[in-house]
Amino acid sequence: MARKLTGTVVIATHNKGKLREMQELLAPRGLTAVSAGELNLPEPEETGATFAENARIKAESAAKSANLPAIADDSGICVEALDGAPGIYSARWGGPEKDFGAAMQKVEAGLRERDAFEPDQRHAWFISALCIAWPDGHVEEFEGRVDGALVWPPRGTAGFGYDPMFLPDGHERTFGEMTSEEKHGLPPRGLGLSHRARAFIMLEQACLA
Ligand SMILES: O=P(O)(O)OP(=O)(O)OP(=O)(O)OC[C@H]1O[C@@H](n2cnc3c(O)ncnc32)[C@H](O)[C@@H]1O
């Protein structure tokens, strides 16, 4: 049995787009959320070799500093033709300026080098690894994934990061062209579309239901 999450929880991210999505995904779940920024928490170095390891580093660091349960998300986009890159390096491809226009161009340049112009050569997936850590050391972990294809040029100004070039399978609009409600695709209208919404549905079933 997973441990239940109640009361106040820290959202352990320093990414504004991700923070907004995590607040939206937690809002209907009856918890009070406070962000790492509001608590002035330090940003730990992401030294893990996997999404799950990095999520755990961020959640444990925030739980210890704040003495509250903390939820972290480590996520990224994996491109099949680039052997899974940028993967856990997705944030780092934005550089110190966090320039995801440039990061998307780098992905596109990699695809062109491989002559990948057909949709089936442009397969990619987003991963969201979530970790809830409690101050006593207990953790619960979840992972969500969404598959799609990369489009060029990028489309839409909604969302963040690589959203404008990601077209989820079965849809005609990129994440950059969707409202956040559509990107989440939450019940009752959807069953969870984005990697993050899918991971949060598992979290809810285990730790909130
Ligand atoms: O570590 P925190 O503080 O949470 O913030 P971050 O931006 O560094 O987050 P990550 O280390 O998890 O890096 C994930 C990167 O992958 C990209 N990414 C993750 N989820 C995404 C999404 O839903 N849409 C678009 N890009 C996403 C985005 O560029 C993120 O910066």
Ligand SMILES: [Mg+2]
């Ligand atoms: Mg990060």
